[in-house]
Amino acid sequence: YLTGGGELNTVLGTSIIKGLVGAGRMEEATRFLEEMKAMRVPPNDRTLKTLLRGCLRWGRGGEAESIYEEMRAQGMQDQVSDALMIRIRCQDGRLEEALSQLRGLTGPAPLSRLAVGHMLLMEGRDGEALEQAARAMEEIGGAGAAAVDEISKLKIKTDAEFIQRIVEERKQGRRDEQSLRPSMQDLFLSSSSNVDKGNLKTGLSKLLRAVGPDKPLHVELCAGSGEWVLDRAGVEDANWVAVEYRYDRAHEILTRRSLLGLNNLVVLNLDAALVCSDLLRPASVRSMFLRFPEPMGAGSVFFSPSFLRAVHKNLEPNGTFNIVTDDSDLRDSYLKVVKSCPQLFKARSTARREGAKKGEGAVSYFDQLWRSRGFQERYFIELGKVPRNV
Ligand SMILES: C[S@@+](CC[C@H](N)C(=O)[O-])C[C@H]1O[C@@H](n2cnc3c(N)ncnc32)[C@H](O)[C@@H]1O
Incomplete structure (x- = not known):
């Protein structure tokens, strides 16, 4: 398309990146971003958030950090990018960074709370994990509920219940915290x-x-x-x-x-x-x-x-x-x-x-x-x- 004279713009470029990310072709997605820049088609916040989602999905924490840096430098960082970074950092075992970022969030971020909750459980910090699970449930029950789709709601509920179940079983002495390491x-x-x-x-x-x-x-x-x-x-x-x-x-x-x-x-x-x-x-x-x-x-x-x-x-x-x-x-x-x-x-x-x-x-x-x-x-x-x- 492009070699045939088709014109690339930010929206089209973002869609191409989205397709590559969905197919797990992250290297190509990143290369395409560089090509866009070389062609003076600037990525916007959607382009970069699409890549961040890919980093979460395909386990590319290091790359996510540089994309996030770029977003911050250009003032594109927002609630969505922060919520994604919290989950990415949890996957990378960077709990303290994820926690401090979570504390700085102003809006709801139930999936990020639950990711943090699971990591807290891994550290044996059950009270804090329970609190995150409860807040995640509140966030999908309250005024923001309409914004959360059915799939995410079900996932949030399942994850919160899992945290509650583990804490309960530990209280009853049915789970040894040390055995989880x-x-x-x-x-x-x-x-x-x-x-x-x-x-x-x-x-x-x-x-x-x-x-x-x-x-x-x-x-x-x-x-x-x-x-x-x-x-x-x-x-x-x-x-x-x-x-x-x-x-x-x-x-x-x-x-x-x-x-x-x-x-x-x-x-x-x-x-x-x-x-x-x-x-x-x-x-x-x-x-x-x-x-x-x-x-x-x-x-x-x-x-x-x-x-x-x-x-x-x-x-x-x-x-x-x-x-x-x-x-x-x-x-x-x-x-x-x-x-x-x-x-x-x-x-x-x-x-x-x-x-x-x-x-x-x-x-x-x-x-x-x-x-x-x-x-x-x-x-x-x-x-x-x-x-x-x-
Ligand atoms: C619709 S989900 C079903 C998951 C699970 N079996 C269940 O019943 O909840 C299908 C899963 O297959 C995974 N998947 C698709 N193609 C795959 C492949 N080639 N190799 C490994 N996993 C794949 C997807 O990422 C997704 O998590």
């Missing part, structure tokens, strides 16, 4: 810190050896903030792996995992397709789960015959791949792919009106969200591995 790195592999496949593979084997080698292994792909997998890992004597490519969500799973004291869950901040094709050992996984993949997102992109071949290879001889979706088009497209590979899987597809499986207990955030919107039809696809020699 396993080193984060010991259970976390992130593509943002470690991109070499060989290293990732070794890293994953090390993590799995550390959680206990002789138990069945279950893997949830596209785990979101991990409510479902954390619940399952809490009740089942097995090892679990949660795969989520967004850094902010993977970080949330890890934080909760630490606060819940679960030592049988490994979090991989990586692409699900990469984990299946290159990182898991052959025949090592008892069951694989994919729950509520985004119909328009990577969920539909990576579900291909080669992906199924990789999953087939990873599963134990009687292993299963369990998929849940509320989107009938997505179900149909998945079943079409499965049917094109009869040598790999036998499919059983059912529909139920209820959200969670009866007796399963665990309900994820997206599960609740869709239920709250009245989307109650769920499609369950169970894929049983066809042994190689049949």
Whole structure:
């Protein structure tokens, strides 16, 4: 478009950056910002906030600090950029800076309060964590409530309740504060810190050896903030792996995992397709789960015959791949792919009106969200591995 003579302006440039950020192409987004400047198309506060959101989502704290500096220098810094920086600093373990910035905020910032609340809990500062949870709830109940969308409200409520639950359980002596301090790195592999496949593979084997080698292994792909997998890992004597490519969500799973004291869950901040094709050992996984993949997102992109071949290879001889979706088009497209590979899987597809499986207990955030919107039809696809020699 541009080489054909199309004119770049700030709004168009910001939209291009937004698209790149959404796709996780942060290097290109940053390069594009530089190109805009070189072409004398100045970024505005929206452009830079879009990049800050990307830094939160894809775990780029250092870059966020320089963008924020630029905003301050140009007088573009505001409540939104500050609220984002608080969350980014929490992700980077910079609690004191986040706290002092939070104290300086004048308007509501419930998600930032909750990020701080979780970090305070990690430090054993329960009273302060509770206060932040209470204030976050007030902020979505009060006059500003209309400005907060339904998805954020549900997330805020879930997060605040989680903080209250941990504090309550500690009071009752059911949680030992010290047990919550396993080193984060010991259970976390992130593509943002470690991109070499060989290293990732070794890293994953090390993590799995550390959680206990002789138990069945279950893997949830596209785990979101991990409510479902954390619940399952809490009740089942097995090892679990949660795969989520967004850094902010993977970080949330890890934080909760630490606060819940679960030592049988490994979090991989990586692409699900990469984990299946290159990182898991052959025949090592008892069951694989994919729950509520985004119909328009990577969920539909990576579900291909080669992906199924990789999953087939990873599963134990009687292993299963369990998929849940509320989107009938997505179900149909998945079943079409499965049917094109009869040598790999036998499919059983059912529909139920209820959200969670009866007796399963665990309900994820997206599960609740869709239920709250009245989307109650769920499609369950169970894929049983066809042994190689049949
Ligand atoms: C709609 S959410 C569902 C999350 C969770 N399973 C639940 O039920 O709450 C889908 C998640 O998949 C993640 N995701 C999408 N494509 C991915 C990929 N290729 N690798 C890893 N995670 C991915 C998204 O970031 C998002 O958190």
